Amino acid sequence: MRIGIDVGGTNTDAVLLDGREVLAAVKTSTTADVTSGIVSALEQLQRQRAFDPADVRAVMIGTTHFINALVEARRLAPTAALRLSLPAGASLPPMVDWPQRLVDAVSGRSYLVHGGHEFDGRHIAELDEAEVRKAAEDMGQAGVRSVAITSVFSPVNAEFEARAAEIVEAELPGVEISLSHEIGRIGLLERENATIINAALRELAAHIVDGLAASVSGAGITAPLYLSQNDGTLMDVDFARRYPVATFASGPTNSMRGAAVLSGLDTCAVVDVGGTTSDVGVLRHGFPREATTDVTVSGIRTNFRMPDVLSIGIGGGSRVRGEAGSVTVGPDSVGYELTTKALVFGGDTLTATDIAVAAGRAEIGDPGLVAHLDKGLVEAALRRIAGDVADAVERMRTSAEPLPVVAVGGGSMLLPDELAGAGAVHRPAHYAVANAIGAAIAQIGGEVDRVYAVEPGRRDTVVDAAKQEAVDRAVAAGASPSSVRIVDFDEVPIPYLPGNATRIRAKAVGELQLTDVKGR
Amino acid sequence: MREISLTDLDDLACGAAVLGTGGGGDPHIGRLLAASAVREYGPVTLCPLDELPRDAAVLQVAMMGAPTVMVEKLPSIDQVSKAAQALSGYLSSGLTHIACAEAGGVNSLIPVVAAAQLGLPLVDADGMGRAFPEIQMVLPTLYGVRATPMSIADEKGNRVVLDAVDNHWAERLARSATIDMGCSAMIASYAMTGDQARESLVPGSLSLCAELGELVRRARAAHTDPVDAVVTRLGGRRLFTGKVTDVERRTTTGFARGTATLSGMDEDAGGELVLRFQNEYLVAEIDGEARATVPDLICTLDRESGEAVTTEALRFGQRVSVIYAPADPRWHTEEGLALAGPRYFGYDLDPVGAAR
Numbered sequence: 001m002r003i004g005i006d007v008g009g010t011n012t013d014a015v016l017l018d019g020r021e022v023l024a025a026v027k028t029s030t031t032a033d034v035t036s037g038i039v040s041a042l043e044q045l046q047r048q049r050a051f052d053p054a055d056v057r058a059v060m061i062g063t064t065h066f067i068n069a070l071v072e073a074r075r076l077a078p079t080a081a082l083r084l085s086l087p088a089g090a091s092l093p094p095m096v097d098w099p100q101r102l103v104d105a106v107s108g109r110s111y112l113v114h115g116g117h118e119f120d121g122r123h124i125a126e127l128d129e130a131e132v133r134k135a136a137e138d139m140g141q142a143g144v145r146s147v148a149i150t151s152v153f154s155p156v157n158a159e160f161e162a163r164a165a166e167i168v169e170a171e172l173p174g175v176e177i178s179l180s181h182e183i184g185r186i187g188l189l190e191r192e193n194a195t196i197i198n199a200a201l202r203e204l205a206a207h208i209v210d211g212l213a214a215s216v217s218g219a220g221i222t223a224p225l226y227l228s229q230n231d232g233t234l235m236d237v238d239f240a241r242r243y244p245v246a247t248f249a250s251g252p253t254n255s256m257r258g259a260a261v262l263s264g265l266d267t268c269a270v271v272d273v274g275g276t277t278s279d280v281g282v283l284r285h286g287f288p289r290e291a292t293t294d295v296t297v298s299g300i301r302t303n304f305r306m307p308d309v310l311s312i313g314i315g316g317g318s319r320v321r322g323e324a325g326s327v328t329v330g331p332d333s334v335g336y337e338l339t340t341k342a343l344v345f346g347g348d349t350l351t352a353t354d355i356a357v358a359a360g361r362a363e364i365g366d367p368g369l370v371a372h373l374d375k376g377l378v379e380a381a382l383r384r385i386a387g388d389v390a391d392a393v394e395r396m397r398t399s400a401e402p403l404p405v406v407a408v409g410g411g412s413m414l415l416p417d418e419l420a421g422a423g424a425v426h427r428p429a430h431y432a433v434a435n436a437i438g439a440a441i442a443q444i445g446g447e448v449d450r451v452y453a454v455e456p457g458r459r460d461t462v463v464d465a466a467k468q469e470a471v472d473r474a475v476a477a478g479a480s481p482s483s484v485r486i487v488d489f490d491e492v493p494i495p496y497l498p499g500n501a502t503r504i505r506a507k508a509v510g511e512l513q514l515t516d517v518k519g520r
Numbered sequence: 521m522r523e524i525s526l527t528d529l530d531d532l533a534c535g536a537a538v539l540g541t542g543g544g545g546d547p548h549i550g551r552l553l554a555a556s557a558v559r560e561y562g563p564v565t566l567c568p569l570d571e572l573p574r575d576a577a578v579l580q581v582a583m584m585g586a587p588t589v590m591v592e593k594l595p596s597i598d599q600v601s602k603a604a605q606a607l608s609g610y611l612s613s614g615l616t617h618i619a620c621a622e623a624g625g626v627n628s629l630i631p632v633v634a635a636a637q638l639g640l641p642l643v644d645a646d647g648m649g650r651a652f653p654e655i656q657m658v659l660p661t662l663y664g665v666r667a668t669p670m671s672i673a674d675e676k677g678n679r680v681v682l683d684a685v686d687n688h689w690a691e692r693l694a695r696s697a698t699i700d701m702g703c704s705a706m707i708a709s710y711a712m713t714g715d716q717a718r719e720s721l722v723p724g725s726l727s728l729c730a731e732l733g734e735l736v737r738r739a740r741a742a743h744t745d746p747v748d749a750v751v752t753r754l755g756g757r758r759l760f761t762g763k764v765t766d767v768e769r770r771t772t773t774g775f776a777r778g779t780a781t782l783s784g785m786d787e788d789a790g791g792e793l794v795l796r797f798q799n800e801y802l803v804a805e806i807d808g809e810a811r812a813t814v815p816d817l818i819c820t821l822d823r824e825s826g827e828a829v830t831t832e833a834l835r836f837g838q839r840v841s842v843i844y845a846p847a848d849p850r851w852h853t854e855e856g857l858a859l860a861g862p863r864y865f866g867y868d869l870d871p872v873g874a875a876r
Contacts, residue, residue, distance in 0.1 A: 085593070085594070087596075087675050087676050087677070088593045088594055088595070088596065088675040089593070089594040089596065089675075090596050090598075091553055091556050091557075091594070091595070091596040091597040091598070092549075092552055092553060092556060092594050092596075096552060096556070097552060116593070118593070118702040118703075119586070119588075119589050119592070119593075119702065119703055120702075122702070124593065124675070124676070124702065125676075152592055152593050153592055153593070186588065186591070186592055187591045187592065188591065188592045188593070188594055189549075189552075189591070189594070282837075289837060301548075308837070394785070395763075395785070395839055396837075397763075491769075492769060492832065493769050493778075494586060494588045497586045497588065497589070497703055498699050498703075503588075
């Protein structure tokens with residue numbers, strides 16, 4: 001058995017799974033301290049389906065807590081950015097493109113010292129250790145508690161970041177250190193931004209992770225604890241302490257993956273119909289397709305990989321206007337005021353929910369209050385909704401083959417049983433806790449993303465080596481070796497670089513190697 | 521437009537990406553660097569080409585190397601100015617104006633940096649009216665203006681001045697120096713008089729970039745189609761709208777060559793368009809027939825946002841509109857085509873002007 005928990009901004013959901021069978025599923029409120037919400041979710045699971053805590057072999061938690069802390073600019077540690085790049089980079093210092101509000105929230109300080117590599121591994125300048133020491137001294141005086149170190153081309157050679165970390169550690173014992181080559185890819189400012197955000201979240205991460213561990217062990221569970229990452233794979237508690245930034249997009253990822261598993265499909269479009277929008281994402285072989293553009297989080301440009309999601313303005317609260325021949329649905333919504341404004345709740349605004357009730361697709365509020373609606377209008381509004389959602393799915397589709405559609409979310413009753421061009425709409429049971437299920441089924445991954453010099457005739461060797469390294473990393477992270485496979489592979493030659501420089505990206509995932517806790 | 525201030529830079533970068541025709545490098549770093557320079561030294565005066573004094577001393581300033589390196593080893597304001605100073609020092613002639621070599625991508629923004637720090641006016645013009653991958657591919661070459669003497673500056677303070685027998689040699693020698701410098705350097709080249717500039721440059725390019733950026737921004741705000749706005753302004757047309765279904769890339773002698781296949785959607789449903797590129801888009805074929813080629817502009821714009829999509833960022837599943845826009849007519853002369861026509865890039869094709 002395993003337990004999946006999703007700690008969202010509003011709700012904490014938990015599921016108890018045996019294989020892929022849902023034994024129990026509960027929904028509770030998220031609490032300010034996070035942990036008491038989890039304790040209460042675990043108690044409710046126990047009440048719904050009694051289980052022996054010793055039978056639980058792993059607990060997986062997905063949380064939006066860290067991205068929310070950044071967005072709300074709270075509980076961020078005083079952070080310094082140390083960049084090893086001089087004589088390059090002085091005109092664009094760390095945090096140059098940050099909103100001032102967030103620079104202030106992390107009490108951001110930046111330092112530039114000599115160091116860094118060229119694309120081919122030569123040194124731009126030798127690492128100036130005296131400058132690093134001097135910077136560390138200043139950080140100490142300023143009360144910095146977390147340091148982000150970024151060196152030019154550290155994804156090619158990380159030696160300077162590692163050495164600078166040793167020096168800072170010796171000067172400032174107890175200060176948390178985050179290294180950019182462990183966090184991001186080529187693109188200095190974006191990687192540095194992600195590293196600074198990670199550094200600013202380290203204290204909060206330690207606190208939250210301790211709390212999570214305590215609430216799980218408090219329930220008598222001794223199985224290992226994992227947190228889910230942006231790409232739908234897991235990290236252990238120790239890793240989560242050091243890389244809180246890796247949880248940023250786990251919310252939508254878990255939701256999509258959970259929906260897919262519930263419906264038994266691994267390549268599908270997932271439509272999550274909420275109150276204001278419908279979000280459409282695509283899973284290929286069980287993993288969300290990633291957005292290809294840089295992602296801005298809270299006004300900061302980063303190069304995290306985030307799932308590609310298309311949002312359209314149709315949800316349960318969408319306003320419906322016009323006559324049968326000219327009906328519009330959304331994009332504006334009554335939002336959280338649905339329960340006072342919608343007709344079925346005695347309000348005066350015609351919403352998509354009223355249409356669903358009038359059509360007999362849902363029983364919400366008082367159906368008598370929408371009995372007077374023109375049948376032609378109701379049908380036209382439903383056609384409009386189905387048409388817009390079908391169009392969004394069509395836009396996300398990337399091959400000629402039909403893509404099955406899985407509908408989840410509170411507003412999914414708005415969708416028809418068949419979508420034009422897509423076929424049947426799957427509505428899995430337990431969709432309300434898809435996030436927690438997505439966390440529970442997450443796998444272990446390993447990834448390589450590096451620039452290689454590909455000599456003529458050696459492409460296959462280089463590609464094989466990159467793939468093998470990704471597989472080895474997955475196994476080292478705890479994947480069962482026989483289950484590991486390459487799920488994503490990409491090679492992009494880099495223009496104007498000599499030596500057939502090619503950026504190769506390989507991702508491997510496998511099932512978590514579950515140890516039998518009971519037998520230990 | 522008579523001046524470039526901080527608030528103009530976003531539009532300028534957005535428009536420059538469009539004229540980059542898939543290459544030219546992501547203007548993001550150029551925009552940040554220009555912002556930093558304008559913040560420090562004040563707005564840059566734009567000089568319309570037809571107001572340029574006949575005896576003006578003009579230089580083209582540009583970034584040379586791999587955009588991928590530039591986003592990692594960030595250039596500095598000084599480095600850009602030093603390239604210009606090294607060349608004007610070698611020529612021992614006063615420098616009065618800065619100009620752009622290309623109107624597409626990062627190199628629309630780099631000259632803003634030099635003009636700001638050196639306190640010189642920037643000519644509202646460029647050498648191509650688009651982006652091209654090699655130094656000699658500018659209209660001044662057609663008028664006998666030499667690329668060299670030219671200078672190359674790295675971030676360490678190294679400066680090279682080279683004088684080559686022709687503009688092809690300039691490209692070759694500058695390329696090797698750039699690689700030694702770590703594959704991202706600043707260059708100053710094509711020193712010319714006001715007269716030569718007025719005759720050979722494409723007028724109004726920076727204003728055009730800013731205007732394209734503004735059109736895209738306004739169309740998005742008004743929920744109208746940004747792609748239509750761009751196409752109308754450029755006097756071009758929309759060739760195709762579709763989803764990227766395949767991207768194949770290979771590196772040959774330092775350039776990213778490849779093809780992208782799009783399957784049609786909306787009114788193009790059922791059709792197929794193939795894009796062939798070498799950093800920039802070179803040929804667009806619909807259902808096997810070439811419908812647009814270099815030297816004309818072929819651009820991919822995000823179907824929703826109107827933002828330009830570069831060949832490097834092109835990925836499976838993207839939904840883009842492919843547009844055509846006519847190049848400066850001088851590119852369609854015999855000499856122009858020899859410099860940057862389809863055959864120069866290895867396609868045995870006569871240029872196609874997107875005739876229906």
